[in-house]
Amino acid sequence: MSRAGSDTGAAKRRHHATVFAALGDETRLSLVAALSAGEPRSIAQLRGGAKMTRQAITKHLRVLQSAGLVRSARTGRESRFELDPAPMNELKEYLSRVSQQWDQALSRLKSLVES
Amino acid sequence: MSRAGSDTGAAKRRHHATVFAALGDETRLSLVAALSAGEPRSIAQLRGGAKMTRQAITKHLRVLQSAGLVRSARTGRESRFELDPAPMNELKEYLSRVSQQWDQALSRLKSLVES
DNA sequence: CGCCTTAGCAACCTTCTAGTTGCATATGCG
DNA sequence: CGCATATGCAACTAGAAGGTTGCTAAGGCG
Numbered sequence: 001m002s003r004a005g006s007d008t009g010a011a012k013r014r015h016h017a018t019v020f021a022a023l024g025d026e027t028r029l030s031l032v033a034a035l036s037a038g039e040p041r042s043i044a045q046l047r048g049g050a051k052m053t054r055q056a057i058t059k060h061l062r063v064l065q066s067a068g069l070v071r072s073a074r075t076g077r078e079s080r081f082e083l084d085p086a087p088m089n090e091l092k093e094y095l096s097r098v099s100q101q102w103d104q105a106l107s108r109l110k111s112l113v114e115s
Numbered sequence: 116m117s118r119a120g121s122d123t124g125a126a127k128r129r130h131h132a133t134v135f136a137a138l139g140d141e142t143r144l145s146l147v148a149a150l151s152a153g154e155p156r157s158i159a160q161l162r163g164g165a166k167m168t169r170q171a172i173t174k175h176l177r178v179l180q181s182a183g184l185v186r187s188a189r190t191g192r193e194s195r196f197e198l199d200p201a202p203m204n205e206l207k208e209y210l211s212r213v214s215q216q217w218d219q220a221l222s223r224l225k226s227l228v229e230s
Numbered sequence: 231c232g233c234c235t236t237a238g239c240a241a242c243c244t245t246c247t248a249g250t251t252g253c254a255t256a257t258g259c260g
Numbered sequence: 261c262g263c264a265t266a267t268g269c270a271a272c273t274a275g276a277a278g279g280t281t282g283c284t285a286a287g288g289c290g
Contacts, residue, residue, distance in 0.1 A: 010141075013144050013145065018139075019139075020138040021135075025135075029131060029135075032213060036216045038221050088210045088214050095210075099203050101152070
């Protein structure tokens with residue numbers, strides 16, 4: 001199971017870092033929010049009233065896509081992007097594990113003090 | 116409730132982006148993992164066997180600190196860092212909201228098709 | 231067909247970011 | 261006191277990230 005102890009799951013950590021980084025930008029969070037409405041949207045639609053160029057939006061979408069947060073499919077002359085919530089759920093689990101570990105460690109330390 | 120529609124909670128989004136970005140780095144994820152063990156650790160300890168300079172680690176810790184993920188307190192000649200899981204829980208909630216919105220939107224769209 | 235819309239690609243610019251090195255400080259210890 | 265340890269601060273570099281502009285290609289529509 002590759003749980004040898006010294007490994008620490010570096011590959012997994014790299015992946016998580018990628019997804020976190022993809023979400024670490026205000027513009028991209030807006031895009032994710034827009035796409036969370038369910039319906040696939042074209043780049044022009046996603047641009048909306050933003051002051052940014054279409055190209056900038058495209059780049060952000062590529063970043064999200066590389067992180068697996070978004071999928072694109074071309075229909076006619078427009079390419080429509082839709083959200084894939086799977087990586088977000090992975091992050092959620094990751095965060096849960098970390099703060100759970102924190103909580104457990106805390107109570108363990110506390111009981112040490114109390115005894 | 117400030118739910119006017121055009122605002123979309125930009126300030127909150129900016130904050131979330133900051134925290135996501137802070138976690139969007141492999142080295143910083145390692146630091147968080149190390150600190151999740153509960154006990155406050157010094158910079159030298161946190162550096163461990165990393166091939167990076169102490170300074171690099173320090174900078175990463177500052178980033179985590181700016182995002183509120185970590186607090187530091189100087190004791191004697193060493194400054195000890197400890198984890199603050201609160202921002203991580205905020206992110207967890209944020210992610211839950213988004214994927215929940217996604218799920219609901221999906222079933223809504225699906226029932227439209229089926230009817 | 232001719233024109234507008236929606237995109238992709240590439241080059242370029244500017245601003246952060248990750249890391250390094252060098253030097254100055256303060257705390258512990260024998 | 262004198263030296264090793266543990267940091268902090270500042271200047272600097274290389275490379276990535278966010279954005280822009282210009283040009284080209286392909287799908288829709290009157």
